[in-house]
Amino acid sequence: MNEIVGIFFIIAILSIAGLIFFHLLTRHRERAMLIEKGADASLFQTEPKKRNLFFTIILGSLLVCLSLGIGLGYVLDNLLTNMSESNVQFDRYRSNDHPGAYFFTIFLMLGVGFISSFFLHRKLILEKKN
Incomplete structure (x- = not known):
């Protein structure tokens, strides 16, 4: 194989x-x-093109927010694991993995990244007009 x-x-x-x-x-x-x-x-020979930095700003803000989402998911997963270990009452329902924490924080932070890139784009357009 x-x-x-x-x-x-x-x-x-x-x-x-x-x-x-x-x-x-x-x-x-x-x-x-x-x-x-x-x-x-x-x-x-071609003339050099003007660079459009909007795509770079969007990609950078989304990747930063994605990494923050993964990091916050890790922190939230550890927090939920510590809380479930301290609560012995629900021992049979206890699980050491919480994928919902990762999904929640990743999508939350990507949403924050899209909103921040929208405002950055609007700011760049206003600066370009002035």
Whole structure:
């Protein structure tokens, strides 16, 4: 089974490398043919684009909030585990894993991240207009 997985990954990597090589080779040939026909070499140079930082801000705030959600889920899970261990009355219902704590805090913090990215985007738009 491991040999099949290894062969699959080798074939996938070689095929991706072959596609990249083919793309670069055909692009080089196309440019060479255009230059032979008298096209200007500045045709291949592109102007630098203005960077839009909004996507970076959204992604950064969401990843920060996701990590905070995982961390708060860990803290909440430990808190619930300590509370269930101290309460011996419900011994048969006791469980050491609380996946609800992780789901709750991750989705809560992702919601906070979306709301904060909305306000950051609105602030950037207002600054751009002024």
